[in-house]
Amino acid sequence: xxxxxxxxxxxxxxxxxxxxxxxxxxxxxxxxxxxxxxxxxxxxxxxxxxxxxxxxxxxxxxxxxxxxxxxxxxxxxxxxxxxxxxxxxxxxxxxxxxxxxxxxxxxxxxxxxxxxxxxxxxxxxxxxxxxxxxxxxxxxxxxxxxxxxxxxxxxxxxxxxxxxxxxxxxxxxxxxxxxxxxxxxxxxxxxxxxxxxxxxxxxxxxxxxxxxxxxxxxxxxxxxxxxxxxxxxxxxxxxxxxxxxxxxxxxxxxxxxxxxxxxxxxxxxxxxxxxxxxxxxxxxxxxxxxxxxxxxxxxxxxxxxxxxxxxxxxxxxxxxxxxxxxxxxxxxxxxxxxxxxxx
Ligand code: DAH
Numbered sequence: 400x401x402x403x404x405x406x407x408x409x410x411x412x413x414x415x416x417x418x419x420x421x422x423x424x425x426x427x428x429x430x431x432x433x434x435x436x437x438x439x440x441x442x443x444x445x446x447x448x449x450x451x452x453x454x455x456x457x458x459x460x461x462x463x464x465x466x467x468x469x470x471x472x473x474x475x476x477x478x479x480x481x482x483x484x485x486x487x488x489x490x491x492x493x494x495x496x497x498x499x500x501x502x503x504x505x506x507x508x509x510x511x512x513x514x515x516x517x518x519x520x521x522x523x524x525x526x527x528x529x530x531x532x533x534x535x536x537x538x539x540x541x542x543x544x545x546x547x548x549x550x551x552x553x554x555x556x557x558x559x560x561x562x563x564x565x566x567x568x569x570x571x572x573x574x575x576x577x578x579x580x581x582x583x584x585x586x587x588x589x590x591x592x593x594x595x596x597x598x599x600x601x602x603x604x605x606x607x608x609x610x611x612x613x614x615x616x617x618x619x620x621x622x623x624x625x626x627x628x629x630x631x632x633x634x635x636x637x638x639x640x641x642x643x644x645x646x647x648x649x650x651x652x653x654x655x656x657x658x659x660x661x662x663x664x665x666x667x668x669x670x671x672x673x674x675x676x677x678x679x680x681x682x683x684x685x686x687x688x689x690x691x692x693x694x695x696x697x698x699x700x701x702x703x704x705x706x707x708x709x710x711x712x713x714x715x716x717x718x719x720x721x722x723x724x725x726x727x728x729x730x731x732x733x734x735x736x737x738x739x740x741x742x
Contacts, residue, residue: 400453405462408447409469412436415443416473420480429484433477444470513742514624514731517719518606521626524650528643530604530628535589537608538565541579543588547698548667556584563610563621582610586627587667590691590710593629594699599706600632606715617727624715631691631701631708637670640688640709648676648685652722663687667695668710683721686713 416436423429436443447466454462511519522532535543544550545557555561563582589605605627613619630639641658648656659682660672668689675682688711693703716728723742725731730738 400450400455402454402458402462405447405450405454405458406465408450409465412443412447413469413472413476417476420476423480423484426481426484429477429480432480436473437477444473509736510740510742512731512739513719513723513725514715516742517715517722518624518626520651521606521647521715521718522604524647525604525626525628527650528646530602530630533589533593533603533605534607535583535586535592535605537583537610538580539583539588541581543591544581544583544585547591547695548587549692549694549698550666554666561611563612584611585609585712586625587710587712589627590629590667590695591699594631594696594701599701599708600630601708602630602632604628615729617729620716620728620732622732623728625686626713626715628711629691629708630710631696631706633706635690635707635709637690637709640690640711643709644674644676644685644688644711648678651718652676652678654678658685660688663689665689667692669693674711678721684717686711686717688712 416432419432419435420429423432434442438445451459451462451466526532541557545554550556562584565580565582567580586605586607586609589603589607593601593603593605607624608622609625610622613621615621628643630643637660641660645656645658648658657677659675659677661675663671663673665671665687668687669692671687671689674685674688676685677683688709691708691710696703696706696708716731719725719731720728
């Protein structure tokens with residue numbers, strides 16, 4: 400056998416082996432290819448080696464050398480393929496496929512909760528009307544939540560079933576919960592806290608959470624938000640109240656909104672009204688309001704002969720729901736970002 404023929408066979412084997420190794424899809428396929436080419440008994444390299452005996456005597460050294468080189472190349476190709484296959488099964492070929500020209504993964508920024516957005520907007524509107532913002536505690540005593548607001552002991556609003564009274568160590572020892580701590584049921588508490596500390600004139604709003612043991616449904620939730628307003632001065636009248644509420648509704652709803660008052664009753668205002676606003680061709684209840692009851696002014700040490708004032712209390716969720724067409728208050732508190740991200 401001529402040396403040329405032998406070398407041609409070596410070339411053929413090395414080319415076929417390299418192709419087979421790089422085509423092998425997984426380690427099983429690679430092992431099959433290894434046996435085909437490098438198999439000790441029936442491998443293709445082995446059968447070429449067996450033909451070396453037919454090569455002319457003088458050509459034998461060259462043939463042996465070429466054979467060893469070829470064997471080295473095929474073994475190296477196999478090892479490289481084996482490493483690639485091990486790498487891909489442990490997942491780090493990803494780094495080989497990194498494409499710096501692709502756009503990066505963008506982070507999604509959260510949005511401000513619709514109720515917080517509403518609160519900020521209401522503060523802004525009332526701030527422009529000269530009302531400053533004050534905060535009050537969510538855990539209250541019954542002086543601020545009831546007594547000073549002219550709500551008598553036997554009033555149904557004080558019923559334990561209507562409030563979240565707190566079982567403090569002191570209250571547990573006494574039969575009638577004389578400490579009377581509770582989660583505030585209304586933001587009117589802040590009227591008392593402000594007047595106790597400040598001399599008139601007063602022009603404040605307070606926004607925050609209130610709590611009532613209501614079963615959650617489309618319009619009720621055991622926790623919700625109110626905006627409370629209070630204005631005290633020497634000559635405040637119901638006309639001022641109406642103007643402020645009308646400007647407020649007009650600014651928030653973005654139209655020239657009419658206001659109407661219906662007679663009502665609240666222990667802490669006299670007279671008391673329910674305020675409605677006219678929007679989208681219907682009257683919509685806004686909240687409660689009235690002229691601060693003289694008993695309340697006296698409870699905080701003001702002279703009802705010298706000062707008068709108005710107060711109002713509105714539901715924040717209700718305003719937000721109207722404006723955005725939300726029909727179920729529970730949506731605000733499910734924390735489903737698909738809902739919240741719309742605002
Ligand atoms: N606190 C009342 C409530 O929660 C709302 C309210 C009515 C507040 C009349 C007021 C007011 O300041 O004057 O139902």
